[in-house]
Amino acid sequence: MPDSHPPALDKLLSDLRSPQAAVKKRAILEILRSQAHQALFALKEVALQDDDVEIRYFASKALNFLKAGQPPPAAHASAPPAAGDLTLESAANVLRTGDVEARIRCLQQIVQGKNPRFLSLILEVSIEEADPMVRSVLPLAIGILGDRTHVDFIIHRFLKDPNARVRANAIEALERMGSEEAHPYIIGFLQDKDNRVRANAALALNKLGKVNLIRTLDAMLRDPKVWMRDSATYALSVIKIPEVVPLLARAMDDPYEGIRIKAKRGLQGLAAKAIPGARDVLERFPDVKDEESLEDFLRLGEAELSAEPVAAAPVAAPPVAAPPAPAAAAAPPPPSAEPAAPAMAVALGRLGCVDATETLIGLMEETDSRVRANAIEGLGHLKHDRAYQAIIRSMKDGNQRVVANALWALKDYPHIDIYPHLEAMSMHRKEEFRRSAIWLISRLKTYSAVRLLERRIQDTSEDIRKRSTTLLKQLRDEGNSVAKSICQKARIR
Template identity: 30%
Template structure:
């Protein structure tokens, strides 16, 4: 069954195979896993293989850790964790830097099973491995562990690794920890400057080894004046569930170092120490952002029975987004606030940090009421926010949150449509002809070349460069807030200072001793790392500034918009997000020419030519059948009595006009809805369109009837005005040049007066159909006044082209009809002309629908 063509059968076979757990089943699974094409099934097979817990399968599963599909990578990590063993954990550790959150979560879960010291010993072995990538993975893992042991291990790698890139990376990790406020990292860096070998470094370091320490030793470290020693004590308290509550609380109450305070608050949160609630509450007003954010979590976790979290309510207005998010989560879980209004307030601030924090809140709650909020963030200006929202939507869908699966399918469809935008208007015939041409070329031995212009592939490097250029331009013209400008200025001053120090260190002469020369080189290397780090910080600030400007580009003033136009366009062309900001649409730009509007309508008609043509002919057939029935009754009455026939005609001709208008309105509604669906990439659903047409019919019919009555009044007025001029031109009773001029003037006046009303009301039906919530006449008039010439030219141009196509068809048939009897030839010409007019009628109205949709998009 695993080799069956039907994926459902293969899935059933997999379930049966896992139920039996036999050796034969494992061999069958090994054979099927590499040939499986459905990613969901392959991910399930990977988990199934892990359940056999065979160490020989590590080599089979490890290649899946580099798969493009994040689900497959995450399942590969989970399967390797089931197998366990040193080789499996080595592969798992290499995935710690994966971009996908699900993969990272599975890595953390897997490594939690290893245990603290066992994991450290495994990483130590990996740091001494012959393979460079293994040592690089170990260095990154040490950096993520964040313990005194790991810092010492990184320092030893920075001193003794044979690969320069590994040494440089280990140093960068220590510098990053130092900048983050870790006091132990500061000590490690100082010792690195003074040490030339691993032995010398180890001799100068404070005791951080993992031998079992007594409670007295830990208390002594905890009471030390050196922040690095207090950090070591806290690391041991965090790793071991020791009974040092009193000593820890005393140290917690007197601690002033922000890094260590944050660490202590994390310990309080993890252990739910209610005795520390008062101290945590005091830290809610701390100046440091990270301390306040951790204090909120600690207060919520250590809440004593009967206590209230009202102290967190003011923090919903905090300047730091993480504080607001943590407070909102804690208060909502106790039903103290409404989640939707608070999330809207966070999003209303407009800053990316608050949007990301709002997404964090949404990801933690997983409630159906948050799905619409998630949908809104999928259309955010910032592509990073859209990508994060899409990842969270995946988690919601996996958790079967109501509405998430449908939304995920819709977004995926939008992504696919965006990717295939260049071939959107292709229909079945286009694909058939393309296949025939390819076959003919291959038979003729012709090399098939892709003549289409290939779009430049978007990549993170190009995106980063475009963002940096935008940020630099903003900095150049001071299009930034004062805080950002001050931050950039301070970083640039530090970079210049470091550059001077490097230059000075290079000019210093050592005393000739090997140790002094090594010390100078070590200092120089550390200064270079610091310089690179500062440059990276500067780029990060510029990138953040660029994203803020790009996200709010619609609100820039005219001066800033003109200065940044080129850079914003470059960013727009290089953004790597795959989540479209707006719903898919093939609508032309508002500034597009008349021919472009007609071209889009024509191509949409060609794609759905059968649907448009058949529906139009069916509606016309209904009208013909109705006319035939009335004509038959009229003929029957005529045979009986001319007076009765006249009365019948007097009564039923208005009825015929009324029903004719109804059929035309019904046709326009259906065509407009088909255009709306087609231009936005939605599949044509006959039942849904029929249901919506029924809802719109009365409103559209009344608008259309009013329109035609008004046009009748305008025609009557135009006839009176032109008739007056004609009468004035013939007042002498003789035909002179004045009479000819009067005729010309009367005709022009008739056309001008009637056309002014006709084009004013031209879009009434489309407005009533596509925007039913507004007054159709007001909407149509506003679109007419927006660009009168363009609307008139669009209607005249499309009508002219359609008549030209019809005339060409008639001319072609006329050549053939010459070989037929006159009666048959004339009938054929009439039939072709008539059918051509009927089938092409939707194009003119589709053009007007597309113009209406473009105007509506602009107004929104």
């Protein structure tokens, strides 16, 4: 009896090829919900070959969850010969004439056997192989079966491959071979467009010195893209040096549960080695779970899908005269009719136009608080010291919207801890400042931010109490463990 198909499987498979990222992401989530194992191969293709790094990240995560629940293969399923039965002739036949899945399984069996007599065959196949899924396994096989004499082959055959998985695995193979001559080639991949390639490059370059490694991972950890932070946290979790403790501490404060779990595992490994500070960080974050659930990932996917795209108009903190309703605390307010020049300057900031720096700094002297707030947002996108120094000065501004935008812009600046300032803002004598603090907490969603709501649900202002309670419920329903803990303690239903 054939396997039952989930509803509209053909439609889901078609959607995986859609040019629209949101459609593909929705299809990935629906395949996962339906446990549609028939889509496993199509999902694997997306994970390996999609042009969008974020789509590859989501497909890879979904693939892991789907494989974990995959039923065992049918007894009649075709497979290459068992590892012990492989001969050069049978392996060559599979690698040259078998389908993609069979070729991959054959390579995996060769690697498991660790028999160098297959190396010459793998080198020959590497020159001919056109499929990127198969090609991604080849450098790892050469790295295990070969030696340093094969470094040049990996560099020139795989390191500049158009497929990101092939590049990442080539770097991993070079690291395994311990080849110092490969380091100059790997350095450039710290700037690769793919997150896994960058993470593998950082791991391989650990031998070059800790400073460059830490700087690279620090920058990745501050990126707004969840897949970027995930790769950085993975790399940090396997680098057992004291310098990673502060970075893993920041990852423990990440809005996404999966990243917090990775960071926790890394810190547990460091604590087991008695690395100073690791156990202290773990004790500061007692609510981080041990395992990421399917619900956590689906919740992340839904949040990414429902997130509003960045508009051309500036996003700002809520104005005093028209604060956002509590139910919409996490959403940016609609753009107001603001002067064209500041809006243009903010757009230049978003595009990373350094030439806009002086224009934006000049706008911070304007009397209109909306203009100053927009200028800060633009400077925040530029991410260089002169811009940050100007933003720091604005933290003493008398307008709550300006201060909120400044704190948001400074959240990724390594020399400023925004949380003491956010805490002071949340307890400000003026209600509009406390209201803006709640708005900022709704955007940050970190452990250090959300814990501030515990006091705000007892605020003297009924409006602040309602906003804080509404936000806690919203965050709890999104899976935020800190919000869940506060709701339980305060008996918020």
